[in-house]
Amino acid sequence: MDINQLKSLLLxxxxxxxxxxQSLTQSAHDFGELFLLSSLRKKAHARKLxxxxxxxxxxRLALVGGYSLYPLHELIEHLCELENHPVELWQGDYDNYLSEIMDDDSELYSFAPQVVFMLPAERRCIYTGKLTDPRELVQAEAQRAxxxxxxxxxxxxxxxxxxxxxxxFMLPARHDLGAFRSRTLGSDWAxxxxxxxxxxxAAPSYLHICDWSFLAHRHGGLAARDERGWFESKQPCSSALLVxxxxxxxxxIFSLKRAPKKVLVLDLDNTLWGGVVADDGLDGIxxxxxxxxxxxxxxxQKYIASLKQRGVLLAVCSKNDLARAQEPFQKHPDMVLKLDDxxxxxANWEPKSENIRAMAPELNLGLDSxxxxxxxxxxxxxxxxxxxxxxTILLGPDPSEYVGQLADSRLFEPRNITAEDAERTSQYRSDVQRKALESSVTDMGAYLESLQMEAVISEFTPVDVPRLSQLINKSNQFNLTTHRRSEAEVTAVMNDENFIGYSVRLKDRFGDHGLISIVIGEKVGETLNIDTWLMSCRVLKRGVEEIVLNELVRLAKWKNCPRxxxxxxxxPKNEMVRDFYGKMGFTLTAESEAKREFELRLENFAPRxxxxKIVRQAYAEK
Amino acid sequence: MTQAEVIAQLQTIFDTVFLEPVVLTPALSAKDVPEWDSLTHISLMVAVEKSFGVRFRVGEVENTKNVGEFADLILKRKQEP
Structure with a gap:
């Protein structure tokens, strides 16, 4: 398919x-090409195709900044629409962002944006004093910026x-100042x-950095800029960097509401080491x-270990004998990854597709992670x-490029690394131990008792907001409504009297599960509507569902809601909770293809x- | 290269960028072609610089009044070492 064939489809x-x-857009990296595709997209809309x-x-996306935002906005609109996340754009005027933001009555605010993209002017990010000024003076001005x-x-x-x-801010790419540029904080560079x-x-959690400085560095400093484009039409950078x-x-924008991947499944021979261990032997790889x-x-392997450290789970899928495959992990002195990781x-002779499919229920994760x-x-x-x-990522052919291939895949980018991400591997490992215990104890009650579980239930707190939003946006299976919320939206719930919102943290003698369940309720008259009820599947059927319900009933009474x-x-992913409310003693009141509605009258409820052991309840001080 | 040859090469670029066919003549200007808006203009300029291997100087494209003058500008820039 080329551009002319595309045009004839349009005609x-x-x-x-x-x-x-869409497919031409994914492969387009040249500005001219992408821009032409965008103009065809607009023509298709004009022709009502x-x-x-x-x-x-x-x-609703607003763009403001100290540059002409045209044609940047065309490219953004195009890419978002073709990724199936269309945006409604509002564009500020050239270099009018300060007043657009500071004026309470500006059009920016009547547009009511959900995301605001800001490009502050680099010509305001300079030191106006002398290069020889004392460092404290320059630093104070940089801090003001x-x-x-x-x-x-x-x-x-x-x-x-x-x-x-x-x-x-992009950094300068000209030789101006020479080696002195790094010896003063007053140079544009420093x-x-x-x-x-x-x-x-210093950025708070609602502020995301679009690292233009990095993008320009990656692209090449000189090629990142276009002086003519600035003088002619106030362009922020070269057209190639604009893309x-x-x-x-x-x-x-997509990653605000989309979870990163969680599991990296690794082949062994010619992936983690060169050669075939079953043929070449431990000494031959x-x-x-x-x-x-x-x-x-x-x-x-070192790069993979660093992914593990930031919370990615590692798995192995290899066509091999298990013993031969595990031998390097146990005995090879240069293996960075160990069996514990x-x-x-x-490692068997089943198709890899079947092996990976089997991992999902084992780890209680969806295949799309x-x-x-x-x-x-x-x-x-x-x-x-x-x-x-x-x-999937096809590695190779050169192992020196493996790290780059994985690092550029953009699949494992954390938004905010939480301490709990890093703890995840040990949680999953203790899950395996826990499951071993489970199979040895026949009485479920005795088993649960032996876990010595403790729960802390807390109303939403500002410090939890990133973790809450993260879980709200990635939880798919045990999630009754799959309502997604950004950090700003979670904060809005936290501050609204008509909402209750709480989370549950669970510990047991094998480890800390961290924050594993979230509930949001909205008081409407005498009813508390359950807007969100989700839980990490790792703690299914341990009694968390019950303590969450007990708490919900307690808070409904507190809010004077008898229902x-x-x-x-x-x-496609939450079939497992289709009958959940029924099992929890709720009555089905209405049912259609799109939803099933339930109610629980509190007078009929006895705490489960x-x-x-409940260490703390939500809104404990009230 | 003559002006006519430049215009012939321009014609192929216009055929790619424009949806509706446009027949280029020296007297044609942007206001004669409804599809030739500022958006299409950016696409055109990017494609022209690439196709002819030229780079216009700041502000000079704006000063050309029609396709003929634009073709002359391309010729002038092409003749530079």
Whole structure:
């Protein structure tokens, strides 16, 4: 398919136009090409050629900044629409962002944006004094530049509740000042570096950094800029970097509401080491500092270990004998990864697609949170065909490029690393021990008692907001309504008298599960509507469901609501809770394809018994 | 290269960028073609610079009044070493 074929689809009014436009957009990296595709998209709209499967709801996105936002906004709109997250755009005027934000009556606020993207002007991020001024003086001015950006973001968030994305500042690429540029904080080079760093470190959770400085660095400093474009039409950067910037913004917008991947499934031979361990033997595989290839494989393992450290679960899927496959993990001195690092180890002769499919229930995770890497195209293909939910990466051919391939996949980017992410591997490992105990104890009650569980129930607190939003946005299976909420939206619930919101943390003698359940209720008259009820599947059937319900009833009484109303909204992933309310003693009041509604009258409710010790209840001080 | 040859090469670029066919003549200007808005103009300029291997100087494209003058500008920039 080329551009002329695409145009003829458009002229014929063929809806296939959209699928082809999407595939050309994914492969387009040149500004001219992408821009042309965007103009064809707009022409399709003008000709009323509707995009099939287009979501009805558009995200309201405002763009403001110290540059011309045209044609950047076209690219952003295009990329978002073709990723099936269409946006409704509002654009500020050129270099009018300060007053648009500070004026309470500005059009920005009547637009009511959900996300605001801000490009502050780099010409205001300079030190105006002398290069030889004392460091404290320059630093104070840099801090003022940071503070004024933070203040703009705060104001936007406070007025609209929107998430704010701001660019930081590109660094200069000319030789001006020579080696002296790094020996004074007053050079643009050093000043902007300091501002970028402080801005990122001080950003509150509703403020997201679009790291323009990094994008320009990756692209090449000189190629990132276009002076002519600035003088002619106030363009922020070269058209090539504009494409990167637009892709980054759309990536950031999606990741506000999309969870990163959780499991990395690794092949072994020619993935973690060079050669085939069953043929070459433990001494024959290439791994470690004795050869360049061996070094490359070891570096790849180190990178994988760093992913584990930030919370990614590691699994192995290899066509091998289990004993042969595990031997390097136990005996090879240059193995960075150990058996302890692997939460699920599948080495057998079954198809890899079946092995990966079997991992999902073992780890209580959906297949769409799995990433599979292999150097063998046939194995990648079988997984693509038979478990299409799994994301695959074909490694190679050169092992020195493995780290780069994985690092550029953008699949494991944390928004805010929480301490609990890093703890996850040990949680899953203790799950395995717990399951061993479970199978040895026949009496479920005695088993649960032996776990010595303790729960802390807490109303939403500002410090929990990132973790709450993270769980709300990634939880799929035990989730009655799958209502997603950004951090700003969670904060809004926390501050609204008509809402109750609480979370449960669970510990047992094998470890701390962290925050595992969230409930949001809204008081409407004499009913408490259960807006959100979700739970991590790792703690299914341990009594958490019951203590959550007990608490819900207690809080409903506190809010003078004699009735609880719950609804189940089906998704492809939450079948497991279809009958949950029924099992919990609720009565079905209405049922349709789109939802099942339930109620519970509190006079009919007796608190449920569990084996969990409640250490604290929500809104404890009230 | 002559002006006519430049315009012939421009024609192929216009055929790609525009949905409705436009026949280029030296006297044609943007206001004669409804589809030739500022958006399409950006696409055109990017494609022209790439296709002819030229880079216009700041502000000079704006000063050309029609396709003929634009073709002359391309010629002038092409003749530079």
């Amino acid at each position: 014929k009014g063929d809806p296939e136009f959209w699928a082809q436009l 509707a995009k099939p499967d287009a979501p009805a709801k558009k995200l 940071v503070d004024s950006l933070l203040e703009l973001a705060r104001k936007v968030n406070e007025k609209t509740g929107a998430e704010v994305i701001t660019t930081n 000043f902007r570096k300091w501002v970028n760093l402080e801005l990122g470190l 990167e910037l637009a892709r980054e913004v759309s990536h950031l 290439e791994l470690g500092d004795t050869s360049p290839r061996g070094e490359a494989f070891k570096a790849f 692997i939460v699920s180890f599948k 799995f990433v599979f890497v292999d150097d063998n195209p046939a194995e990648i293909e079988i997984v693509r065909q038979f478990v299409p939910e799994v994301t 609880l109303a719950g609804v189940y909204l089906p998704t 018994e569990t084996k969990i």
